[in-house]
Amino acid sequence: MYGLIGKMRATRGQRDAVMDILRASTGALPGCLSYVIARDPADADAIWVTEVWxxxxxxxxxxxxxxxxxxxxxxxxxxxxxEFRIETHPVGGFGLSPAKTD
Amino acid sequence: MYGLIGKMRATRGQRDAVMDILRASTGALPGCLSYVIARDPADADAIWVTEVWxxxxxxxxxxxxxxxxxxxxxxxxxxxxxEFRIETHPVGGFGLSPAKTD
Structure with missing residues (x-):
């Protein structure tokens, strides 16, 4: 599997608008096993996105x-x-498609 | 929702052993929506864990x-x-329990 962990900075005051767009575009894309969009509670304009493909x-x-x-x-x-972007190699866990956790 | 993104360092050569333990312990824990365990391809002893509760x-x-x-x-x-630990507030995405993405 292939993973990404990234921190994105929205322009001032636009975080919710950016997150709404991200949420609307992340349906069941081919090969996507997980795509989580999160606020950073300690940084008003920051968005964390964690992905597994x-x-x-x-x-x-x-x-x-x-x-x-x-x-x-x-x-x-x-x-x-x-502001931050790292590639990972997910090996498994919980919440991924059971057929694709290895 | 509540999220965690963390980077853990295994002692030399023990990364796979630690990941096996993590994988074995992460079934459907109460309140857990996602728990992904990943290797860092650029850092031989590093493990990334991303969680949503x-x-x-x-x-x-x-x-x-x-x-x-x-x-x-x-x-x-x-x-x-x-080596790294941040709390997040996930708002949604793909691969989480549909009933609990808001």
Whole structure:
């Protein structure tokens, strides 16, 4: 599996708007096993996104989907930048598709 | 919802053993919506754990469960320390229990 942990900074006061766009665009994308959008309670403009995909290719392919492209275009002007981004190799746990935890 | 993102360091060479213990102890714990265990591909002894719970109380209560206490006792000697730990407030996404994403 392929994972991403990222911290995104919204422009001042736009965090909820960005999160709404992210939530609306994250349905059952091909290869997506988990996609969690969270507020940082200690940082008013910060959003944490944690993702699990079957592999890196499925994540990369998702970025070309029309609904994801539209979300990126809509949110871009309200995103000040990425402050943290790390790739991981998830091995399992709870809350992922049982068929794809290895 | 209540979330945690943490980076744990295993003692040298013990990462897989720690991850096996974590995986074995993370079934459907009360209030747990997601618990993902991942290798850090760029750091040989590092483990990333990302968690989503219905609330902070359910996470705290889980630490007292016999199976979790046993896992902590077993893994402790193979854990060098925590290097990163942040609390989040997840608002939704994909891969969480649909009834509990708000």
């Amino acid at each position: 079957t592999d890196a290719a499925s994540h990369k392919a998702s970025l070309q989907l029309p609904e994801v492209q539209a979300a990126i275009a809509e949110a871009r002007q309200m995103i000040a930048g990425m | 219905t609330d902070a109380a359910s996470h705290k209560a889980s630490l007292q469960l016999p199976e979790v206490q046993a896992a902590i006792a077993e893994a402790r000697q193979m854990i060098a320390g925590m």
